[in-house]
Amino acid sequence: MKLWKRLCAMGVLAGVLGVVAGGVLAAPLKPDEQMKFRKAGYGFMAWNMRKIKGNLEGPYNNDEVAKAAAAVAAVSNSGLGALFGPGTDQDLGEVKTRVKPEFFQQPDKVKELALALNKEANELARVAATGDAGAVKAQFGRTSDACQACHDRFRKE
């Protein structure tokens, strides 16, 4: 993809994901740093989803589920789109990525999937705070589906 086209896609992507570049501009992140931080965000989200799943399968603890759901929502709301800048579409030494090239070419679809996750993750946090395990189970499924929809389309095996 031509650089100007990629930069344009990045700009659109940052915009649609609600990324405010203040912090990023003040302290620009190198591509490998962006990749490390986005992987950290997804990894932290995965751990918290796993905790919620464990609570739904085993003894259910309202406080742990509420905190885990708040963490999932916080990651979803954190503007990870800012960490998919130019040069982050490929492995950089030790830092590997599973993102497909299509991710950088389809900003509208990325926006759609990102907003869908935001919606479900924030609803999961809201429901978890009420302590209604049944409602959490249903909303956990919708949140997992939102994660999977993006993995299926933009993450390599």
Add this chain to the structure above:
Amino acid sequence: MKLWKRLCAMGVLAGVLGVVAGGVLAAPLKPDEQMKFRKAGYGFMAWNMRKIKGNLEGPYNNDEVAKAAAAVAAVSNSGLGALFGPGTDQDLGEVKTRVKPEFFQQPDKVKELALALNKEANELARVAATGDAGAVKAQFGRTSDACQACHDRFRKE
């Protein structure tokens, strides 16, 4: 350290950090998985602290700061203590750790530092939501100090 002693320390540690083992028991994490997830949590927290710092130095965006502070608090509240189980005190293949042995031998000090971070991080999230940049700057400093206090004592160079 003798195994029973380490297990005891782990139990105390899990307890003092308010870790509820529901999810963990239902889906036990191997030591290298615990290390990967805790590094992800700290890495995600570091990125969000960096965003707040950038906003305090450059153009200040209330929404980005509020979301970043909520993310820092979410990590602090997520029960990372559950990810310092037996066998996670040393490098495991590709998964490296900078935690000092003392971390596993001083659960009371770990509790003190963890609760101090929880207090400052939750206050940072509360202040950030008000949009008072001056108050955020002061509280950001207190939160950074709480991070540093633990790094100085329990993290290798």
